[in-house]
Amino acid sequence: MSDDPFDIFVVATPGLEAPLAAELRALGWEPETQPGGLTIRGTWRDVWRANLMLRGATRILARIGSFRALHLAQLDKRARKFPWAQVLRPDLPVRVEATCRASRIYHAGAARQRIERALREELGAEITSDAAMVVKVRIEDDLVTISLDTTGESLHKRGHKEAVAKAPMRETMAAMFLREMGYDGSQPVLDPMCGSGTFVIEAAEMAAGMAPGRSRRFAFEQLASFERAEWDGMRKAVKPQLPAPRFFGSDRDAGAVRMSIANAERAGVAGCIRFEQCQIGDLERPDCPPGIVVVNPPYGARIGNKGPLYGLHAAMGEMFRDRFRGWRIGIVTSDAGLAKATGLAWQAPGPIVAHGGLKIRLWQTGPL
Structure with missing residues (x-):
């Protein structure tokens, strides 16, 4: 597992960015507020800890890389060279979501197809519409940013609440x-x-x-970068009273x-x-x-x-x-x-x- 830091995007409920920023600071991170959430720098251990410990976040996205692409052929070429195998397992299916904004590549569906083809042909992964592992591709100002949804089900699903009332508060x-x-x-x-x-x-x-995430599983447990023993140690280190x-x-x-x-x-x-x-x-x-x-x-x-x-x-x-x-x-x-x-x-x-x-x-x- 690489210890090189990368950007981690913490998705917030719109309107609750400020208390989430305070929570992140209390846990030792230095967040930067952006539209839709907050960005912190960290390693895969920070991704695990954020999923385990944050009470106010909706989900945690690991921004695993970016490159410029001015047209679909360039996107295809660079997607094929992307080091997918460092983070994704070829034996598990993947789903791709793509958005385009203010870029020469403007067709999100075509962009998604190029990424799917690279994953299928270079990594050997199956592409399915219901895969638990989601690759998010955002193309903005011709910059292609690739993120992984490391959470899975929304973080408000703590894993121990079966019964809910009408119009429940998350x-x-x-x-x-x-x-x-x-x-x-x-x-x-x-x-x-x-x-x-x-x-x-x-x-x-x-x-x-x-730890709010103590009772559930996370998408990052299916990544090639995941280390079970270290994760188990992180969970056991939380000593509630x-x-x-x-x-x-x-x-x-x-x-x-x-x-x-x-x-x-x-x-x-x-x-x-x-x-x-x-x-x-x-x-x-x-x-x-x-x-x-x-x-x-x-x-x-x-x-x-x-x-x-x-x-x-x-x-x-x-x-x-x-x-x-x-x-x-x-x-x-x-x-x-x-x-x-x-x-x-x-x-x-x-x-x-x-x-x-x-x-x-x-x-x-x-x-x-």
């Missing part, structure tokens, strides 16, 4: 919203509409120092509570989270120091008529003011009117974040 987004609220693992966290438990499970894992039980999830739906408990058990954090079935109006302040309340309430796009939601948000705001003095409140919503209906003293809302076709934002208060 784990990657939940972790970054917690980070935006200043969560560092030491504060109590409560979600009074916990759904499948994502916010409190992420918070408990962060406090425990768990369960925190005190200071995480609280509740939901009016008994099925959601059962789902959350099952997900927390699979994640290994059930011992430090208390889940209960509870209407939000009956919520009691936990017996612990003030911390963070974070909630992803219904915001109309999911359930149709918004009228009752204004009353729900007003009652929720009143309950927080009455019972949660000293706590900080965070609400994720697509509707500024619903946030304002709480009557809480909001700070400037966070950036717009794309979530399932909706544009949502985090609204947060200072300590009540």
Whole structure:
């Protein structure tokens, strides 16, 4: 395995680049923000560690090389000379995705075919449309950049969450919203509409120092550059410690509570989270120091008529003011009117974040 550094592109959820950059810096990298994510320099070990440890990234792309090509014949020639065998195995199928922008080679389909032919004839790899290994080719300003998707399934799929609620919050987004609220693992966290438990499970894992990718497999395990013993050592070097039980999830739906408990058990954090079935109006302040309340309430796009939601948000705001003095409140919503209906003293809302076709934002208060 080569120790020569290369560019590693960390794909971000649009709108959550800043907390992901902070997470990368906390893990020792120096990220550079670019459209769609952040770039770091590193080796294959950094690729493995990024997949294993990053909570806010969507996927990790290894930029394995680039060359200039002004026409298809030149692309064909240079693709055939590319050192594919250093990273790809000939015995495993490959899928190629290509994009062209502001280049003399403008036909992405034709470009893809040239790369596929080089892989088939020079490496001996089979090309299939459903291959787990994806080669991404971007041609921009006549520069051909070749990347490998080292992740496989999106990183929000931690590998231990089987049950999900309607309109679930992705784990990657939940972790970054917690980070935006200043969560560092030491504060109590409560979600009074916990759904499948994502916010409190992420918070408990962060406090425990768990590796988010500990329970799953990755595409990079199929690369020629992969070293199993070193990877196993990297995973075993992460030594989590369960925190005190200071995480609280509740939901009016008994099925959601059962789902959350099952997900927390699979994640290994059930011992430090208390889940209960509870209407939000009956919520009691936990017996612990003030911390963070974070909630992803219904915001109309999911359930149709918004009228009752204004009353729900007003009652929720009143309950927080009455019972949660000293706590900080965070609400994720697509509707500024619903946030304002709480009557809480909001700070400037966070950036717009794309979530399932909706544009949502985090609204947060200072300590009540």
